[in-house]
Amino acid sequence: xxxxxxxxxxxxxxxxxQIKTLITQSLVxxxxxxxxxxxxEIELASRFSVSQGTVRxxxxxxxxxxxxxxxxxxxxxxxxxxxxxxxxxxxxxxPDRGALDDLVATLxxxxxxxxxxxxxxxxxxxxxxxxxxxxRVMSISARKAIFEEIRLPATRFxxxxxxxxxxxxxxxxxxxxxxxxxxxxxxxxxxxxxAAERTAAxxxxxxxxxxxxxxxxxxxxYADKAVELRRSYCSTKEHHYRNRIV
Numbered sequence: 001x002x003x004x005x006x007x008x009x010x011x012x013x014x015x016x017x018q019i020k021t022l023i024t025q026s027l028v029x030x031x032x033x034x035x036x037x038x039x040x041e042i043e044l045a046s047r048f049s050v051s052q053g054t055v056r057x058x059x060x061x062x063x064x065x066x067x068x069x070x071x072x073x074x075x076x077x078x079x080x081x082x083x084x085x086x087x088x089x090x091x092x093x094x095p096d097r098g099a100l101d102d103l104v105a106t107l108x109x110x111x112x113x114x115x116x117x118x119x120x121x122x123x124x125x126x127x128x129x130x131x132x133x134x135x136r137v138m139s140i141s142a143r144k145a146i147f148e149e150i151r152l153p154a155t156r157f158x159x160x161x162x163x164x165x166x167x168x169x170x171x172x173x174x175x176x177x178x179x180x181x182x183x184x185x186x187x188x189x190x191x192x193x194x195a196a197e198r199t200a201a202x203x204x205x206x207x208x209x210x211x212x213x214x215x216x217x218x219x220x221x222y223a224d225k226a227v228e229l230r231r232s233y234c235s236t237k238e239h240h241y242r243n244r245i246v
Contacts, residue, residue, distance in 0.1 A: 015050060015054050016054045016055075016057040016058045016061075017058070017061075019044075019048055019050060019054055019055055019058040020058040020061055020062060022048060023038075023044070023058060023059070023062060024062070024067070024222065026038075027067065027078060027183075027222060028222040028223060030181055032078050033078060033177075033181060034078050034079065034080035034177045034181075034183050035077060035078060035080040035177075036077065036078045037074075037075050037076070037077050038068070038075070038076050038077065038078060040075060041055045041056050041059065041076075044059075059076055063076070065185075066079050066185070067079055067185065078183075079183070080174075080177055080183070088103065088105075088171075089173065090187050090217070090219075091103075092215075092241050092242055092243050093140075093145060093146060093232075093234050093239050093240070093241060093242075094239060094240065094242045095140060095141070095238060095239055096238055096239060096240055098141075100140065101140075101141060102139075102140065102141045102142065103138065103139070103140055104138070104139045104142075105136050105137075105138045105169070105170035105171075106136060106137050106138075106139065106170070107134070107135075107136050107162060107165050107166055107170055108135040108136055108137060108203070109133070109134070109135045109162070110132060110133070110134050110135075110160065110161060110162040110165055111132070111133055112130060112131070112132055112133075112154060113130075113131055113132075113133050114127075114128045114129065114130060114131070115127060115128065115129045115130075115131045115151065119131075119151055119229055122218050122226065122229050123151070123153060123218070123226045123227075123228075123229055124225070124226050125153060129153065129154075130153075130154035130155070131151050131152060131153055131154050132151070132152045132154060132157055132160050133149065133150070133151055134148075134149075134150040134151075134152070134165065134172075135147070135148065135149055135150075135203075136148050136150070136170055137203050137204070140239065143238060144203070144204050144205055144235065145204075145234060145235055145238075145239050146204075146232050146233065146234050146235070147199075147200045147203040147204050147232070147233045148230060148231065148232045148233070149230070149231045150172065150228060150229070150230045151228070151229040151230075152227065152228055152229075153227065156180065156182060156227055157176075157180050157182075158180075159179075160179075160180075164179055172228075173219075176227075176228075182221050182227055183221055183222070184219045184220070184221060184227070184228070185220055185221055185222065186219075186220055187217050187218065187219045187220065188217070188218050188220075189215055189216065189217045190215075190216045191213060191214070191215050191216075191241065192213075192214055193211055193212070193213055193214070194211075194212055194214050194233075195208075195209045195210070195211065195212070196208055196209060196210040196211075196212045196233070200212060200233040204233065204235050206235055206237070210235070211236070212233050212234060212235060212236070213233075213234040213236050213241060214231060214232065214233055214234070215230075215231070215232040215234065215241070216229075216230070216231050216232075217229075217230040217231075217232070218230075
């Protein structure tokens with residue numbers, strides 16, 4: 001049985017925060033995978049030698065951060081992208097008119113490369129580190145809207161192939177979980193306007209020099225570890241970026 005004496009978090013933290021750290025450590029270690037039912041509050045209280053109320057408060061914060069999901073009458077589960085209604089949870093490009101329907105992602109290529117210095121820095125890796133480069137086009141209502149370049153650390157995604165990506169219908173985050181035990185918890189984005197260069201223009205079917213919106217995203221898993229660098233080149237002829245801030 002693990003007790004508070006083994007908590008690695010600073011002693012000045014509230015007790016429920018120490019329990020939250022221990023639960024998070026179990027998520028990081030893979031003791032409970034995405035979609036798994038975690039032990040009950042009573043079982044966790046016994047495991048950590050604390051009150052059930054302390055465990056409940058720790059679980060509450062983890063649920064607020066979308067690491068855990070409470071289901072009435074069933075228990076608490078590790079959050080999973082495969083369970084989410086939207087298979088593109090961070091997509092913010094939407095049509096100027098009408099709903100975001102008929103969204104299709106088409107894989108172009110998946111190959112290995114060595115990271116340049118700038119990309120390596122964003123992923124917390126040295127220049128020249130091995131990575132996978134995935135390119136794909138996303139179409140909305142049969143109109144090409146987004147060309148993407150996705151870089152993934154090779155050590156974290158061993159065995160990745162085009163076949164694996166296509167088996168998951170280009171649903172990247174659910175694939176990360178199912179095949180590689182990588183759960184995306186949050187992302188950071190930078191947005192700027194550029195003139196389309198040859199590669200992006202060709203894949204989007206627009207002339208070179210066409211204004212595009214570029215969204216650079218770094219995605220993080222547990223312990224704020226960067227595991228994905230994505231650049232999305234977006235045609236705004238019939239689409240726009242939309243976000244809701246609360």
